[in-house]
Amino acid sequence: MADVILEMRNITKTFPGVKALDNVNFSVTQGEIHCLVGENGAGKSTLMKVLSGVYPHGTYSGEIYFEGKECKFQDITDSEEIGLVIIHQELALIPYLSIAENIFLGNETAKNGVINWNEAISRTRDLLKKVGLDESPNTLITNLGVGKQQLVEIAKALAKKVRLLILDEPTASLNESDSDALLELLLQFKEHGISSILISHKLNEIEKVADSITILRDGSTIETLDSRKGHVTEDRIIRGMVGRDMTHRFPPRDSKIGEVVFEVRDWNVYHPIHEGRKVSNNVNIKVRKGEVVGLAGLMGAGRTELAMSIFGRSYGTRISGTAYKNGKEVDLSNIDKAIANGVAYATEDRKAYGLVLIQEIKDNITLANLKAISDYDVVINEPKEMSVTSGYREKLNIKCSSIRQMALNLSGGNQQKVVLSKWLFASPDILILDEPTRGIDVGAKYEIYTIINRLASEGKAIIMISSELPEILGVCDRIYVMRDGKIVGEMPASDATQESVMKCIMTQQQEVMAA
Amino acid sequence: MKTLSTLFKNNIREYGMLIALVAVMLFFQVQTGGILFKPVNITNLVLQNSYIITMALGMLLIIISGWIDLSVGSVVAVIGALAGVLIVRYNVDWFVTILICLAVGAAIGAFQGYWVAYIKIPAFIVTLAGMLIFRGLTFILLQGESVGPFPVDFQRISSGFIPDFLNVFNIPNFHLTTMVIGILLSIVLIFMDFRGRQNQDKYGFEVTPFYFFVLKNLMITAAVLGLCYLMASYKGLPNVLILLFVLISGYTFITSSSVIGRRIYAMGGNEKAAKLSGVNTSRLLFTTFVNMGLLAALAGIIVAARLNSSTPNAGDGMELDVIAACFIGGASASGGVGKVIGAVVGAFLVGVLNNGMSIMGVGIDWQKVVKGLVLLAAVFFDVYNKNKN
Ligand SMILES: Nc1ncnc2c1ncn2[C@@H]1O[C@H](COP(=O)(O)OP(=O)(O)OP(=O)(O)O)[C@@H](O)[C@H]1O
Ligand SMILES: [Mg+2]
Numbered sequence: 046m047a048d049v050i051l052e053m054r055n056i057t058k059t060f061p062g063v064k065a066l067d068n069v070n071f072s073v074t075q076g077e078i079h080c081l082v083g084e085n086g087a088g089k090s091t092l093m094k095v096l097s098g099v100y101p102h103g104t105y106s107g108e109i110y111f112e113g114k115e116c117k118f119q120d121i122t123d124s125e126e127i128g129l130v131i132i133h134q135e136l137a138l139i140p141y142l143s144i145a146e147n148i149f150l151g152n153e154t155a156k157n158g159v160i161n162w163n164e165a166i167s168r169t170r171d172l173l174k175k176v177g178l179d180e181s182p183n184t185l186i187t188n189l190g191v192g193k194q195q196l197v198e199i200a201k202a203l204a205k206k207v208r209l210l211i212l213d214e215p216t217a218s219l220n221e222s223d224s225d226a227l228l229e230l231l232l233q234f235k236e237h238g239i240s241s242i243l244i245s246h247k248l249n250e251i252e253k254v255a256d257s258i259t260i261l262r263d264g265s266t267i268e269t270l271d272s273r274k275g276h277v278t279e280d281r282i283i284r285g286m287v288g289r290d291m292t293h294r295f296p297p298r299d300s301k302i303g304e305v306v307f308e309v310r311d312w313n314v315y316h317p318i319h320e321g322r323k324v325s326n327n328v329n330i331k332v333r334k335g336e337v338v339g340l341a342g343l344m345g346a347g348r349t350e351l352a353m354s355i356f357g358r359s360y361g362t363r364i365s366g367t368a369y370k371n372g373k374e375v376d377l378s379n380i381d382k383a384i385a386n387g388v389a390y391a392t393e394d395r396k397a398y399g400l401v402l403i404q405e406i407k408d409n410i411t412l413a414n415l416k417a418i419s420d421y422d423v424v425i426n427e428p429k430e431m432s433v434t435s436g437y438r439e440k441l442n443i444k445c446s447s448i449r450q451m452a453l454n455l456s457g458g459n460q461q462k463v464v465l466s467k468w469l470f471a472s473p474d475i476l477i478l479d480e481p482t483r484g485i486d487v488g489a490k491y492e493i494y495t496i497i498n499r500l501a502s503e504g505k506a507i508i509m510i511s512s513e514l515p516e517i518l519g520v521c522d523r524i525y526v527m528r529d530g531k532i533v534g535e536m537p538a539s540d541a542t543q544e545s546v547m548k549c550i551m552t553q554q555q556e557v558m559a560a
Numbered sequence: 561m562k563t564l565s566t567l568f569k570n571n572i573r574e575y576g577m578l579i580a581l582v583a584v585m586l587f588f589q590v591q592t593g594g595i596l597f598k599p600v601n602i603t604n605l606v607l608q609n610s611y612i613i614t615m616a617l618g619m620l621l622i623i624i625s626g627w628i629d630l631s632v633g634s635v636v637a638v639i640g641a642l643a644g645v646l647i648v649r650y651n652v653d654w655f656v657t658i659l660i661c662l663a664v665g666a667a668i669g670a671f672q673g674y675w676v677a678y679i680k681i682p683a684f685i686v687t688l689a690g691m692l693i694f695r696g697l698t699f700i701l702l703q704g705e706s707v708g709p710f711p712v713d714f715q716r717i718s719s720g721f722i723p724d725f726l727n728v729f730n731i732p733n734f735h736l737t738t739m740v741i742g743i744l745l746s747i748v749l750i751f752m753d754f755r756g757r758q759n760q761d762k763y764g765f766e767v768t769p770f771y772f773f774v775l776k777n778l779m780i781t782a783a784v785l786g787l788c789y790l791m792a793s794y795k796g797l798p799n800v801l802i803l804l805f806v807l808i809s810g811y812t813f814i815t816s817s818s819v820i821g822r823r824i825y826a827m828g829g830n831e832k833a834a835k836l837s838g839v840n841t842s843r844l845l846f847t848t849f850v851n852m853g854l855l856a857a858l859a860g861i862i863v864a865a866r867l868n869s870s871t872p873n874a875g876d877g878m879e880l881d882v883i884a885a886c887f888i889g890g891a892s893a894s895g896g897v898g899k900v901i902g903a904v905v906g907a908f909l910v911g912v913l914n915n916g917m918s919i920m921g922v923g924i925d926w927q928k929v930v931k932g933l934v935l936l937a938a939v940f941f942d943v944y945n946k947n948k949n
Contacts, residue, residue: 356836357838359835359836379840380835380836380837380838381838381840383838384838390836392836397830397832397833398832398833398836399833399836400830400833401825401826401829401830401833401834401896402829402830403829403830403896403897404825404826404829404896408822408825408826411822412822412823412826412833412834412837412839413837413838415819415822415823416819419819422819423818423819423820424817424818424819425817425818425819425822427759427817428759428762467837
């Protein structure tokens with residue numbers, strides 16, 4: 046038995062109305078990658094917040110031992126001091142500071158209060174090399190993609206002499222190659238004796254890197270699987286998570302595809318700040334009644350930008366092109382009109398664009414369609430609102446103590462479900478879903494796919510942006526591939542394979558590189 | 561069922577405020593040797609605070625939207641001046657004057673709202689400019705001197721009382737209509753609370769224990785009836801109080817049950833998310849400023865009528881009392897949070913402090929110190945509670 050470096054015993058944590066953790070036991074051995082899995086709201090993030098001192102000693106019951114010593118952290122600096130570093134589900138970098146400034150924030154290489162920038166920058170350079178990020182330490186965070194930001198977070202952790210690294214869904218918003226690079230990094234750290242705890246809903250990644258896997262369900266530890274003793278399959282993990290076998294990852298569907306309901310022609314969009322940059326370049330797409338169309342592509346291909354520019358011009362400038370609904374030109378020039386014309390867009394960034402975090406779940410669900418729950422379009426009919434939103438809570442299985450709970454206190458996956466509910470309630474004819482299953486557990490993904498199928502069978506047209514190819518292949522009828530703001534490929538899903546879509550993305554890339 | 565203590569904990573902000581208000585009132589009652597609760601003084605308290613409360617209603621919406629309006633004190637002055645000039649210098653009918661003043665107030669709000677909502681200049685800067693502009697215009701309009709007096713009808717807005725329709729029994733020194741209104745109001749309040757509770761129960765929400773419901777309504781009824789009794793034994797209900805009652809009910813309704821209110825909260829809580837949900841945030845923000853201008857104009861009229869003259873320094877520093885009332889009442893400076901009832905109680909707290917200290921002969925200097933400390937304490941209480949959760 047290898048040395049146990051961390052042991053959490055009988056951890057119980059309650060919030061008003063919920064027992065988020067119920068007598069959880071959890072231990073990590075020296076130099077392993079320990080994965081923590083479980084459904085949305087199972088308590089994974091909460092357990093890690095207890096561990097890292099976000100919830101200080103005394104606000105939970107149970108004991109924590111790190112390297113044999115009992116820990117009673119008052120705040121996060123206490124845990125960082127002994128080498129426990131957490132990277133949260135939501136990135137916490139400051140956008141208008143440079144990489145170096147962010148890395149040394151709160152940990153400045155200062156002498157008598159004066160920061161020694163030369164030293165900070167040279168150390169940053171070393172750290173960036175270690176995490177394999179080829180950027181100048183002076184680059185502003187806002188100019189980096191999510192993948193690179195994630196690497197900066199890790200570099201920041203390394204700067205703190207980390208012994209145990211905790212990553213809460215680090216790959217949720219990364220594409221495959223960035224995810225692979227990150228996982229590779231964890232394997233490297235393992236060689237150097239740094240243990241890590243990894244939370245993820247991407248089970249294939251877990252299968253790849255885990256040494257052991259702990260499964261949480263409803264705030265309790267279900268089991269710990271040791272993959273060094275024998276291979277643990279995805280299906281095995283799923284069985285632990287949901288308590289039963291899941292034979293299919295995607296619900297079956299028989300599509301009844303009708304006429305073209307929505308079409309965008311010659312769509313051009315320019316970047317709002319970098320004047321000359323075209324983010325959508327002569328895009329032509331169409332969706333039919335009852336059809337689910339996938340938009341595949343790498344991060345930064347311009348899919349979100351395209352979707353938002355269509356949705357009431359909520360992104361970009363100098364937008365040109367025409368949109369047609371049922372063959373007639375429609376005016377989508379602002380969000381009001383887009384919604385009124387039956388177009389909806391569910392954002393990928395739930396915290397910044399999707400939710401009013403300090404409002405109740407019910408307020409969030411009804412926000413885009415308040416008139417439907419109002420008398421004379423003016424007075425909110427609260428009983429009606431309650432019953433509508435309770436319905437969505439049940440249908441999407443939103444885990445909360447009440448629909449009057451603040452959205453802020455929901456687990457990440459459940460927040461995503463609230464965003465979806467909002468747009469389902471707006472009952473659009475054309476629904477654009479941007480990464481609808483980001484951060485969502487396998488069981489809930491299945492539920493969401495089922496909902497997508499049902500909407501399609503009701504005759505709605507759905508455009509789904511996703512960075513997970515299996516999902517695109519499993520759910521869509523037809524796939525567009527996007528790169529650099531252009532549509533570079535179109536294929537029926539029945540003909541497509543993961544390889545063929547990937548190849549479409551990549552060939553184009555090579556062409557560009559060759560040019 | 562919830563226990564009393566968790567109930568208290570969950571609503572600590574609201575109950576804390578009320579307890580503070582009652583404590584402060586009792587303190588001054590003792591310190592002023594019983595003057596505070598004299599019928600005359602209670603009536604005065606209402607009259608003195610009416611314009612603060614009127615403006616706090618508008619300010620609250622602006623603060624919920626995530627902004628602030630520093631210009632309201634100057635708007636009070638410039639509208640007062642306008643009223644003075646129109647009525648006294650140009651003999652315009654007082655009622656027409658009121659309409660003109662309200663329209664000008666709305667226009668002032670539109671002017672400032674335009675810069676904030678459409679040109680995206682921070683409200684702090686726009687209204688700071690407004691504060692200077694409208695104070696300057698006041699001096700220009702009044703040519704530096706006070707204008708007055710006003711016709712009696714105009715004065716009555718502030719200093720009049722409702723007629724005693726029911727004075728058939730000729731009870732000496734007792735305004736029967738006032739008392740009857742108080743009783744009716746109590747019944748309506750109890751009925752509404754009961755209905756709300758029933759509704760919550762129907763939809764499976766946790767309701768407060770019945771004894772708590774009874775206790776709460778007993779206290780509210782006692783307060784309403786007590787207040788009405790005091791007023792009835794003076795000159796009855798002031799006209800202004802009726803106006804206030806209408807405004808407070810209206811704005812409570814808007815914030816808690818109307819579509820526009822819900823949208824304002826959403827906009828203040830997360831502007832981008834609100835916008836992407838189809839809320840026309842620019843127009844909505846513009847509207848809240850127009851509304852503020854309108855209410856500031858109304859306050860300006862009340863102030864002028866009460867002072868019976870338009871003075872260049874009217875409303876000086878009033879914006880601070882108004883803003884303080886909202887924050888004491890639990891509004892959040894970062895937007896998205898705040899309640900009408902909180903702002904009203906906050907305004908009363910500021911008012912009682914002003915009134916009590918004045919009676920005690922505390923100088924204006926120390927009054928400011930105390931008010932500042934109270935504001936700080938109230939907000940500290942908020943932050944402390946938030947961190948503890
Ligand atoms: N501050 C809070 N107040 C009230 N309830 C909370 C709070 N934080 C978390 N919860 C509740 O605790 C439970 C566990 O949440 P947690 O964030 O740990 O889930 P998770 O396993 O990380 O889920 P996900 O995979 O969706 O991120 C959820 O039911 C959540 O609603
Ligand atoms: Mg989580």
